[in-house]
Amino acid sequence: MTAFIYPPRLTCSDNRRSSGIARDYGRRRRDSGHHARGAVHRLRRRRRCPQVSLQHVEIPVPSVKKHEVLIKVEAASVNPIDWSIQKGMLRPFLPKFPFIPVTDVAGEIVEAGSAGHELKVGDKVLSKLNFWKGGGLAEYVAAPESLTVVRPAGVSAVDAAGLPVAGLTAVKALMSIGTKFDGIGGTGANVLITAASGGVGTYAVQLAKLGNHRVTATCGARNMDLVRSLGADEVLDYNTPQGAALTSLASDEKYDYIINTAKNVNWSAMKPTLSSRGRVVDITPNPGNYVAAMLTMFARKKITMMALMSLGKEEMRFLMELVGEGKLRTVVDSRCPFEKAAEAWEKSMGGHATGKVIVEM
Numbered sequence: 001m002t003a004f005i006y007p008p009r010l011t012c013s014d015n016r017r018s019s020g021i022a023r024d025y026g027r028r029r030r031d032s033g034h035h036a037r038g039a040v041h042r043l044r045r046r047r048r049c050p051q052v053s054l055q056h057v058e059i060p061v062p063s064v065k066k067h068e069v070l071i072k073v074e075a076a077s078v079n080p081i082d083w084s085i086q087k088g089m090l091r092p093f094l095p096k097f098p099f100i101p102v103t104d105v106a107g108e109i110v111e112a113g114s115a116g117h118e119l120k121v122g123d124k125v126l127s128k129l130n131f132w133k134g135g136g137l138a139e140y141v142a143a144p145e146s147l148t149v150v151r152p153a154g155v156s157a158v159d160a161a162g163l164p165v166a167g168l169t170a171v172k173a174l175m176s177i178g179t180k181f182d183g184i185g186g187t188g189a190n191v192l193i194t195a196a197s198g199g200v201g202t203y204a205v206q207l208a209k210l211g212n213h214r215v216t217a218t219c220g221a222r223n224m225d226l227v228r229s230l231g232a233d234e235v236l237d238y239n240t241p242q243g244a245a246l247t248s249l250a251s252d253e254k255y256d257y258i259i260n261t262a263k264n265v266n267w268s269a270m271k272p273t274l275s276s277r278g279r280v281v282d283i284t285p286n287p288g289n290y291v292a293a294m295l296t297m298f299a300r301k302k303i304t305m306m307a308l309m310s311l312g313k314e315e316m317r318f319l320m321e322l323v324g325e326g327k328l329r330t331v332v333d334s335r336c337p338f339e340k341a342a343e344a345w346e347k348s349m350g351g352h353a354t355g356k357v358i359v360e361m
């Protein structure tokens with residue numbers, strides 16, 4: 001089958017022979033059933049140099065373990081975590097080169113492990129793969145049954161594939177401020193969502209409205225109409241002075257909560273806009289905000305950092321139902337054919353996607 005990998009670290013001369021290394025990777029996987037560890041170790045000792053971001057390889061279809069299902073992938077979505085791992089965010093633990101990235105996939109089950117009881121061959125599903133294993137940027141992937149849910153009829157693979165990381169992150173951030181998503185309850189809290197045009201932000205705005213919050217959102221000028229259409233009560237252009245200061249133009253009230261999904265927004269900008277017991281939930285890898293989180297642990301106004309999310313099957317089912325009922329939609333930035341997966345990669349890395357970047361197999 002065809003897959004894309006983070007290439008091994010190459011020397012400049014290796015780079016010119018990169019397709020040979022890809023073939024080598026495939027042969028070694030066939031021979032051993034494991035990653036090409038020997039080749040990778042040798043390559044790691046060599047000097048790094050610029051290289052292609054993803055590399056095409058032909059490798060065997062993975063075999064399924066008893067608690068897994070084999071999915072023929074129809075669509076996958078790229079998240080910043082995918083290329084952040086490639087760039088070394090989780091070093092020295094990850095990545096192990098070469099590595100098939102991407103965790104969010106939608107497709108059809110073509111084989112079910114012996115211990116599975118819930119899912120069967122032919123089911124259209126959505127799966128969140130373990131981020132340390134990846135595997136999604138491939139024609140087939142062995143996925144854990146525990147993180148795979150059936151897709152309701154009428155929900156496309158593209159719409160489903162956007163959900164796992166971004167949707168679950170939005171749900172978790174909102175749950176952490178006590179949001180109920182029934183559209184009737186809730187406290188009517190005043191909530192700011194930054195980078196509302198991004199993968200997480202587009203879901204967060206819609207979910208916050210289902211939670212009956214008053215939502216102020218920030219995004220660039222080109223996305224203001226879109227973010228309004230998602231339900232935001234007020235939208236600020238982050239390139240204007242008011243937008244940069246995060247201040248509402250329509251309300252004198254300060255924010256009870258800020259869901260920060262923009263990694264270049266600092267605690268010092270958010271703190272003055274919070275109510276006296278206001279709280280920031282920050283999902284971004286911003287080092288300064290990590291320090292602020294420690295310093296404000298016992299303060300009245302505080303910032304908490306949300307680590308890699310731990311939600312799973314129940315919440316994925318919940319999100320799928322919302323999409324199926326038309327209460328939540330996936331905003332699609334772009335759909336790249338599989339052979340152009342590297343373009344999707346670059347698009348996500350650029351940091352200017354509007355909604356989700358999707359690869360279609």
Ligand SMILES: NC(=O)c1ccc[n+]([C@@H]2O[C@H](COP(=O)([O-])OP(=O)(O)OC[C@H]3O[C@@H](n4cnc5c(N)ncnc54)[C@H](OP(=O)(O)O)[C@@H]3O)[C@@H](O)[C@H]2O)c1
Nearest residue numbers: 080169195197198199200220238262283307308309352353
């Ligand atoms: N902790 C976790 O579990 C977790 C999970 C998922 C994501 N994350 C992190 O959360 C962040 C967002 O993820 P994502 O998938 O939503 O990213 P994304 O889709 O790449 O976000 C891109 C969007 O952000 C907008 N943006 C950038 N800076 C902005 C600013 N200062 N103000 C307003 N909008 C801004 C861009 O608008 P323009 O094009 O107009 O600039 C673009 O539309 C990333 O840093 C990611 O690593 C963390």
